[in-house]
Amino acid sequence: QGTKVDGFQLEVVHLTAEMAPLAKVGGLGDVVTGLARSCTARGHNVEIILPFYECIDEGLLDDFKFEFEYDVPRGYEWDGQFQVGSLKTQVYTATCEGIKMVLLRPDWSECNIFKGGRVYAGSYNETEAYLYFCRAGLEFLKVSGRQPDIVHLHEWQTSAAAMLYWEKYNKEGLHKPRIVLTIHNMDNTGECRAEEFGVTGMSGDMFNTVEKALDERTIGHNPERLSLLKGGVVYSNVVTTVSPTYAIETSTGQGGWLSGTLAEYQSKYHGILNGIDDVMWDPARDLYLPVPFSTSNLKGKYFLQKYVRSGLGLADPVQRGERKPLVVCITRLVPQKGIHLIRHSISKTVEQGGQFVLLGSGHADGDFRHLAEHDFKDHPDVKLIVGYSEALSHFLFAAADVVLVPSIFEPCGLTQMVGMRYGAVPVVRRTGGLADTVKDEENGFTFDGTDEGSLDGALCRAIECYKTRASVWEDLVVSNMKTDFSWTQSAQRYLDLYLSL
Ligand code: ADP
Structure with a gap:
């Protein structure tokens, strides 16, 4: 625990599907860790409750220990009747990155929830798994006699905890917590049949109305469905999303069918920009880099650039007395990230006299592998790396002159901020958190359209x-x-909201 910076101490429990580096798939994991660490350092009592995924590397945990086993209520159908049984669950505690952790492990002789080699392993029903996790988290607070001030939920995966809390636990003794929900990405709103919700041990029928959790897109269909994210929005005391612009976009049309709900609850809906972890992402102290650098000594950056070019087999323009910017794109290769714009920017960069490096993985792996092995094989100015590598990402941020983020939508985006901290200039599409962090010709270059011509305008100006x-x-x-x-600033905004509750 840090010293009490704020003169008061809040008890905050996060319920989340991801936490970096233990269980990270994308920005969610980074954000939960960054926020928890910042609030812990200010003296608040923060704990993260995470599924005990089979793939977790226990080597990342300190003070790892088994605490106790308890029964998590679990509903099922038997002879056409709704019955409630239970699933034995083991509680482990640990610290990770200085943050207190609670890991909940279901009895794997009874189910395969959270088993598999990856976080979202695809080997079990995810809706069922996270509904179980929501119930398990609240039941854990109840059986351990805890009354935190705030239960902070994230994404559709833990939204059902808001519904279960206000319809059940709050009435049965777990009375103190107030509920905060953070939406990191509206891509998935957690569709769920009312019967499926029954796995929580509570019938889903009571939530199946437009005012509660009914997914309006499914009205008139058989069966109609619930949206867990909508339920989370309706039932939470405060809802946040990860940038002010994304908050406006999502409540004014670009949030798809949930825009109406977000607009209705506008007064409790806030956009708070994510921060980046300034210990993990610090060019002067980065453990991945053989040479540190800082504003007072940029030589390290130019050394790393030379090192990366040589390691990737790119030509060294400095040797030839040329000025060629190194444009870097580190991303999931999914439609949200503007795949057609990324593909286009490779040849555009070369045409304008730059070099291009991609580190990416996702749906479009095959396309980019094909480009790497055919169109740009052994190219002196292009290297396309299809895969995921934390270490390589640090080298590339350090070497980059330009970071490219041409997203179609972007709730916040971290790579433009990390890039800037490592001395790169961002070229981004002006949407969501990119619009909040990059200002054209002030700290980077922006464009508006989703077509190639719009991207060219900003990319060519940067080069x-x-x-x-x-x-x-x-x-x-x-x-x-x-x-x-x-x-620092973002954590303060969250603390202000916690305190307002
Ligand atoms: P999202 O959460 O939508 O993927 P963000 O920009 O919020 O996008 O966060 C992405 C995080 O994942 C950043 O820390 C980025 O450096 C990292 N990342 C994305 N793709 C890769 C990759 N292929 N290899 C290493 N790190 C990656």
């Missing part, structure tokens, strides 16, 4: 600036590195 205005570029690099993207 031109790098090539012809070296001192302007260096000023940009230095001021980007000095910008404060840490969790």
Whole structure:
């Protein structure tokens, strides 16, 4: 625990499907860890409740110990009747990255929930697994006699806990907590049949109305469905999302069918920009980098750039007395990230006299592998790496002159902020959190359309600036590195909201 910075101490429990580095798939894991660490450092009592995924690396846990076993109520159908039984669950505690953890493990002789080699392993029914986890988390608080001030939920996976809390646990003794839900991405709203909800031990029928959790898109269909995220929005005391612009976009049409619900609950809906973990992402202390660098010593950055170019088999323009910017894109290869724009920017960068490196994985792996092995094989100015590598991502951020983020939508986005901290200049589509963090010709280059011509406008201006205005570029690099993207301000906003409850 840190010293009490705020003069008061809140007890906050996060219920989440991800936590970096223990169980990270995307930004959710980073955000939960960054926020929890920042609040812990200010002296608050923060705990993260996480599924005990079979794939968790126990080597990342300190003070790891078994605490006790308890029964989690669990509903099922028997002879056409709704019955409630239970699933034995083991509680383990540990610390990870200095944060207190509670890991809940279902009895694997009874089910295969959370088993498998990956976090979202696909070998069990995810809806059922996270409904169980919501019930298990609340039941854990009840049986251990806890009354935290705040239960902080994340995404559709833990939204049902808001519904279960206000319809059941709050009436049965777990009375103190107030519920905060953070939406990190509206791509998935947690569709669920009312019968499926029954696995929580509570019938889903009571939530099957437009005012509660009914998914309006399914009205008139047989069967109609619930949306767990909608239930979370309706039942939570406060709902947040990860940037002010995404909060506006999602409640004014771009949130799809949930926009109406978010607009209705506008007064409790807030956009708070994510921070980045400034210990994990610090070029002066980065454990992955053989050479540190900082604003007062940029030589390390240029050394790393040379090292990365040589390691990836790219030509070294410095040796030839040329100025060629290194454009880097680190991303999941999914439609949200603007795959057609990423593909287009490879040849555009080369045409404009730059070099391009991609580190990405996802749905479009096959396409990019094909490009890597055919169109750009042994290319002196292009390297396309299809895969996921934390270590390589650190090297690439350090080496980058430009980070490209051409997302179609982007709730917050972390790579533009990490890139800036490592002395790169972002080229981004002006949407969601990208619009909140990158201002055209102030700290980067932005474009609006989703077509290739719009991207070209910003990418070409960036490359031109790098090539012809070296001192302007260096000023940009230095001021980007000095910008404060840490969790300090964002954590304060969350604490203000917690306190308001
Ligand atoms: P999202 O959560 O939508 O994937 P964010 O920008 O919020 O996007 O967060 C992505 C995080 O995952 C960043 O920390 C980024 O560096 C990392 N990342 C994405 N793709 C890769 C990859 N292929 N290899 C290593 N890290 C990656």
